[in-house]
Amino acid sequence: MRRIGTVVRVSQGLAVLRAPGDTDDDAYDAIGTIVLDDSLEKVGRVVDVFGPVEEPYLAVTPDSGVHLPGLVGSALYAR
Numbered sequence: 001m002r003r004i005g006t007v008v009r010v011s012q013g014l015a016v017l018r019a020p021g022d023t024d025d026d027a028y029d030a031i032g033t034i035v036l037d038d039s040l041e042k043v044g045r046v047v048d049v050f051g052p053v054e055e056p057y058l059a060v061t062p063d064s065g066v067h068l069p070g071l072v073g074s075a076l077y078a079r
Contacts, residue, residue, distance in 0.1 A: 004029050004078045010068040014059045021055040036077045
């Protein structure tokens with residue numbers, strides 16, 4: 001499991017994550033990547049990657065039943 005970012009806001013029904021800038025990978029998580037919280041519960045999937053290359057944003061569409069405002073400030077992960 002690896003950290004893909006921190007939820008910085010909720011917008012238009014999506015969780016917006018800021019990817020860490022200190023990663024060794026040149027590629028960030030692809031569209032369709034399954035996103036998990038710190039208790040390994042599925043939160044949703046990455047639907048867009050945008051912003052600056054050094055620290056991009058990821059848009060995550062939530063699974064049904066996920067309370068997005070409760071995720072603001074939380075780190076999210078991918079396997």
